[in-house]
Amino acid sequence: MTMFSDKTLDEARRGMERWREEARKSADRFPEQKLFCTISGLPVEPVYTPENIKDSDFAESIGYPGMYPFTRGCQATGYRGKVWTFRMFSGLGTAEDTNRRWHQLLKEGETGLSTAFDFPTLMGYDSDSPRAVSEVGKCGVAIDTLADFEILTRGIPLDKVTTSMTINPPASVLWAMYLVAAEKQGVSWDKVGGTIQNDMLKEFIAQKTFMCPPEPSIRLISDTIEFGTKYVPRWNTISISGYHMREAGATAVQELAFTLADGIAYVEDVIRRKKLEVDAFAPRLSFFFDAHMDFFEEIAKFRAARRMWAKIMKERFKAKNPRSWWLRFHTQTAGCSLTHQQPYNNIVRTTIEALAAVLGGTQSLHTNSFDEEFALPTEFAATIALRTQQILAEETGVINTIDPLAGSYFVEALTNQIEAEAWKYIEKIDEMGGMLAAIAQGFPQREIANAAYEFKRQVDSQKRVVVGVNKYVAKEETPVEILKIDERVEAEQVKRLREVKRTRDNRKVAQTLRELRRACQGEENVMPYVIEAVRAYATEQEICDVYREVFGEYRDPGFY
Amino acid sequence: MKQKRKLRVLIAKLGLDGHDRGARIVARGFRDAGFEVIYTGVHQTPEQVANAAIQEDVDLVGLSCLSGAHLYLFREVVRQLRERGADNITVIGGGVIPQEDIPKLKEAGIKEIFLPGTPLDEILKWTEENVKPAG
Numbered sequence: 001m002t003m004f005s006d007k008t009l010d011e012a013r014r015g016m017e018r019w020r021e022e023a024r025k026s027a028d029r030f031p032e033q034k035l036f037c038t039i040s041g042l043p044v045e046p047v048y049t050p051e052n053i054k055d056s057d058f059a060e061s062i063g064y065p066g067m068y069p070f071t072r073g074c075q076a077t078g079y080r081g082k083v084w085t086f087r088m089f090s091g092l093g094t095a096e097d098t099n100r101r102w103h104q105l106l107k108e109g110e111t112g113l114s115t116a117f118d119f120p121t122l123m124g125y126d127s128d129s130p131r132a133v134s135e136v137g138k139c140g141v142a143i144d145t146l147a148d149f150e151i152l153t154r155g156i157p158l159d160k161v162t163t164s165m166t167i168n169p170p171a172s173v174l175w176a177m178y179l180v181a182a183e184k185q186g187v188s189w190d191k192v193g194g195t196i197q198n199d200m201l202k203e204f205i206a207q208k209t210f211m212c213p214p215e216p217s218i219r220l221i222s223d224t225i226e227f228g229t230k231y232v233p234r235w236n237t238i239s240i241s242g243y244h245m246r247e248a249g250a251t252a253v254q255e256l257a258f259t260l261a262d263g264i265a266y267v268e269d270v271i272r273r274k275k276l277e278v279d280a281f282a283p284r285l286s287f288f289f290d291a292h293m294d295f296f297e298e299i300a301k302f303r304a305a306r307r308m309w310a311k312i313m314k315e316r317f318k319a320k321n322p323r324s325w326w327l328r329f330h331t332q333t334a335g336c337s338l339t340h341q342q343p344y345n346n347i348v349r350t351t352i353e354a355l356a357a358v359l360g361g362t363q364s365l366h367t368n369s370f371d372e373e374f375a376l377p378t379e380f381a382a383t384i385a386l387r388t389q390q391i392l393a394e395e396t397g398v399i400n401t402i403d404p405l406a407g408s409y410f411v412e413a414l415t416n417q418i419e420a421e422a423w424k425y426i427e428k429i430d431e432m433g434g435m436l437a438a439i440a441q442g443f444p445q446r447e448i449a450n451a452a453y454e455f456k457r458q459v460d461s462q463k464r465v466v467v468g469v470n471k472y473v474a475k476e477e478t479p480v481e482i483l484k485i486d487e488r489v490e491a492e493q494v495k496r497l498r499e500v501k502r503t504r505d506n507r508k509v510a511q512t513l514r515e516l517r518r519a520c521q522g523e524e525n526v527m528p529y530v531i532e533a534v535r536a537y538a539t540e541q542e543i544c545d546v547y548r549e550v551f552g553e554y555r556d557p558g559f560y
Numbered sequence: 561m562k563q564k565r566k567l568r569v570l571i572a573k574l575g576l577d578g579h580d581r582g583a584r585i586v587a588r589g590f591r592d593a594g595f596e597v598i599y600t601g602v603h604q605t606p607e608q609v610a611n612a613a614i615q616e617d618v619d620l621v622g623l624s625c626l627s628g629a630h631l632y633l634f635r636e637v638v639r640q641l642r643e644r645g646a647d648n649i650t651v652i653g654g655g656v657i658p659q660e661d662i663p664k665l666k667e668a669g670i671k672e673i674f675l676p677g678t679p680l681d682e683i684l685k686w687t688e689e690n691v692k693p694a695g
Contacts, residue, residue, distance in 0.1 A: 119576035119627050123603075131605070134632035135576055208578025208602045248581050336581070340676040373676065374658060375628065449584055456585050460679040469677040482658055485628070556601030560571075560584035 003058045004050040012049040019047060039294035039464075040251035040451075042417060048409035056412060061307070065402045069310040071303050071415070073361040074326040078402030079393070084357075085364040086389045087164060089332065091116030091140035092376045093489045095151035098141040102156060104379060108386055113156070113163040113194075114366060116140035116376075117174070122209050124170045124544030127493040137489035139376065144497045144539050149177040150184065159187040163194040164239070164330065164364075169211035171198035172224050172527060173543050176534040179232065195236035195286055195330070198224055201262040201435055205444045207244035208556060211544060214436055216551035218269050220526065225266070226274045227527035229281045236286040238266060239330065245444070246290035247336045249452020252301045253418055255290060257425030258435075258444050260308055263287070264426075265435040267317055278317045282324035291353040291360075292334040298353070299405055300414035302360025305329070308419055330364040331357035338373045342468035343480050346370035351388050358392055359405055365389055371480050378483045445559045497539065504537040512536045513546055520550040565693055568618040569595045572609040573602040574637070577627035582654060582676070586622055589680035590687075606633055610640035613649055619694040620687060623653040623670075630657055631664060638669040648694040652686075654678070 004012070023046065036044045045052070056062065063069065066076025075081060088105055090113070091098045102113055117140040120132035126144045127136045136142045143149055156163075158181070167174045175196045182192045200217040203210045210217070221238060228237035242250075242259035250258065263285065270276055289305065291298050309327035313319040333353035338346045347370045354367050367385040369377030377385070393399060405411040432438045439445070458464040465471045512533040519529045533543050571587040573580050580602050587599040598616050600609065613621050621641075623634050634653050641649055653665065654674040662673045671690065674683055 119629075123576045125576070131576060134629040135627055138628040139577065203578075208580060210578075374656065449588075452581055453585055453588050456589075456680065460681065466677070470679075479659070556603065558599050558601030560587045560599045 002054050003056060004054060008050055009054055012051045016047075016049055016051065034463075038252070038297040038414075039292060040253060040297060041454075042253070042297065042414070042421070044414075048413055050409060052409050052413040053416065056416065061416070062406055062412065068314070068322070068325060070306040070326060072403035072406055074306065074328055074363075078361070079358075079399035080402065083393045083399060084362050084389075085112040085162070086110050086386060086393075087112035087114045087330065087364045087366055088382060088386055089114045089116050089166065089366045090382065091118070092483070093137040093141065093485050094492055095141060095143065095148040097137070097489075099152055099154055099156075101379065101382075105382065105386065106156075106161070108383055109390060110386055112364060113161055115152075115163065115165045115167075117165075117167055118142045121170070121174075121540060122167065124173075124211050124541060124547070126539050126541035127490065127497055129541060132490075134490070136493050137485050142489065142493045143174065143177070144493065144541070145500045145537050146177050146180055146534050147496065147500045147537065149174075149181050153178075153181045153185070157187075158182040158185055159191040164197075165194065166197045168197055168200055168203050168207075168209050169217065169547075170540055170544050171196045172220055172530045173534065173540050175224065175235075176527065176531045179531060180535050189232045190234065192232065193234040195239050196224065197241060197288070198238045199241045199262065199266075201265060201439065202241050202244050202258070204439050204554070205245055205258060206248035206250070206448060210554045210556075212547055212551035213554045214439065216547075217554075218266070218436070219273065220547070221266060222270045222273045223525045223527055225270050225281050225284075226276065226525055228284060229276065233284075236284050237281075239286045239288045240266065241288040243288050243290045243332055245448060246292060246334065248448050249336075249455060250448045251451050252292065252294070252297050253421040254425065254444070254447055254451060256301050256305055256308070256418065257422035257429075259287065259289070260305070260312060260422065261426050261429045261435045261438070263309065264312060264316070268434070271317075278313070278319045279321040279324050282313060282317070282319055283321060283326070287327055287329035289329055289331050289362075290334050291331050291357040291362075293337045293349060293353065295352060295356050296411060296414055297418070298356040299360045300411055300418050302329070302331075302357070302362065303403075303411075303415045304419040304422065306361070307415075308422060328363045330366070331360075331362040332366040333357070333368045335368055335372060338368060338370070339466060339469050340373045341477060342474055343370050343373060344478070345468055346373065347384060347388070350385060351392075354388055354392055355398065358398055361403060371482060374480065375482045375484070378481060380481075442557065442559050449560060500537055501539070508536045509533070509538045509542070512538060513542060516543065517546050517550060520546060566594060566596050567620060567687070567691060567693065568598070568616065569620045569622060570598045570600065570609070570613050570616055570618040571622045572600040572604050572612070572624065572637075574604055574606065574609060574623055574625050574633040575627050575629045576603060577625065578602045579626040579655075580624070582626075583622070583624035586624075586654065586680070586683060589684065590622075593684050606636035606640055609637050610644065610646070613641060614644060614646050617694075618649060620691050621649055621651045623651065624655050625653070625657075626655045628656065630655060631661055634665055634670050635668040642669070646694075650691045650694070652683075
């Protein structure tokens with residue numbers, strides 16, 4: 001049922017005609033400058049009226065916070081009950097270095113932890129691997145064994161703070177380390193909370209941190225979801241992520257559609273492989289999106305995401321538990337919108353993006369530091385980024401009312417438009433046989449590559465302005481202080497790794513790895529075996545080598 | 561008149577980082593400008609890149625690294641090319657590279673470094689002016 005009476009719609013139409021006349025007159029003096037569209041290329045009208053959302057039904061499309069279809073948020077009380085979690089993605093050098101940064105951020109008012117691992121850790125290599133040369137501790141913290149993890153979490157109360165870990169192919173291993181570290185703190189598994197990213201489909205599509213082929217990768221994910229469902233009930237066993245696809249160049253619609261299509265693939269796999277009821281595990285699925293520069297498009301995307309996932313869970317998967325219908329998400333401001341040129345402007349960009357995430361109802365937020373275009377952030381830059389969130393939460397009043405842009409003709413129309421476009425992609429992927437089949441055909445990869453190239457063309461030809469890059473260019477750049485990871489990190493890390501290997505019970509390690517291999521070869525859940533190997537101080541790579549040997553390695557087909 | 565041979569370009573993602581948006585856009589830019597392009601995909605070792613450059617008989621190698629490991633990885637590619645007598649191949653690079661590292665890379669034989677935000681036309685113009693067929 002429409003939200004507007006025939007009389008209102010009639011008036012809106014007549015008013016629109018009068019407005020067009022006015023607009024024509026002023027267009028003589030001020031002709032419209034360019035084609036107006038969102039950063040993703042969706043056309044934007046000059047003025048929106050009830051006419052644009054006349055087919056929307058208030059209860060069905062908008063409704064109330066905490067109620068189906070959750071367009072306005074999952075929590076009935078919004079940020080009035082609980083402000084989003086200030087969760088700064090952070091990791092550098094050794095476990096000691098990162099532990100120090102974590103304590104600093106918590107002292108400054110951060111409310112949740114988020115771990116950035118270095119590339120060898122992300123890819124399942126130890127710090128002494130030939131593949132790790134010059135990469136140890138550079139883009140995040142280096143973790144080889146439980147010994148590192150115990151240092152990483154030293155003094156962090158794992159029953160009180162939740163931790164997100166951006167880890168994908170070796171997610172099971174790092175999660176096992178977290179669980180054993182918690183145990184050693186005397187915290188039982190039912191008390192620990194956090195998230196592992198553990199989303200491999202978007203890795204094949206965009207972020208390219210991959211190890212084994214898609215099929216066994218999905219199996220490992222379903223193993224972790226099953227294990228979490230049974231033994232770690234407060235853990236989000238996956239963070240289905242659009243962020244990396246967006247950063248690779250996807251449009252807002254592609255980001256949304258491909259993320260939800262990935263989500264569908266995971267849910268189907270767990271149901272098929274583990275024979276679990278959808279309501280048993282769906283409440284612990286979480287999501288992760290980008291907040292890009294186009295303010296209203298992003299807000300509309302977040303609102304559409306919640307509404308679409310609620311429909312998918314309720315209608316497609318017949319979930320009955322309202323918690324299964326929730327799309328809870330973390331947001332990171334757009335790394336790809338930061339500029340190398342005039343980097344202090346990045347503080348402004350991040351603030352606007354963060355505001356979009358907040359108005360879109362994010363549960364958790366990372367704000368980029370202005371210097372992240374150069375290196376990992378300095379403490380100074382990371383503190384400004386954290387303060388940005390605190391200013392939004394505590395000074396601006398934007399949290400006072402829930403989903404404040406609901407009812408805006410424009411925002412509601414854009415929400416509908418993004419949803420409609422995203423459904424088209426999901427239908428197409430369904431027709432292709434689901435996301436795994438679509439990835440095998442290179443479909444999402446190509447769509448994103450095309451969008452990225454088109455965007456670059458627009459910037460190069462100045463159709464799209466990037467301040468300081470293609471307009472308002474500075475004659476001379478002001479240098480900024482950059483964080484450097486000391487070369488000692490690699491040496492220190494390798495030294496500790498050797499020490500652990502020397503002092504552990506190597507027979508026990510070999511035995512746990514043999515048992516893990518057997519589990520991988522069969523259909524048993526690998527998690528208990530990974531935990532035993534971790535407990536025996538097996539290294540990350542020793543465990544991942546078992547995966548690689550049993551499941552094989554994936555090679556980038558190199559689409560461009 | 562003898563027709564000029566198309567220049568062959570190898571675009572390579574070195575190291576463990578998968579941030580390939582820039583590399584793929586540059587590959588496409590070269591292709592659209594009429595070059596023959598080979599793109600390696602991500603996670604290449606310096607040895608794999610040097611081998612591919614020689615096997616594919618390219619005139620130009622474009623290296624990409626966003627993980628901070630560029631000093632080691634870029635220089636290692638140049639060293640391996642020289643070791644195999646392929647120092648006629650021009651090597652350029654791009655990615656997240658601090659200003660102060662650029663002289664070190666150039667000294668090692670990387671001819672030019674293109675930073676984030678560089679228009680494709682600038683890279684193409686540089687190539688036209690500086691790269692001769694290596695064969």
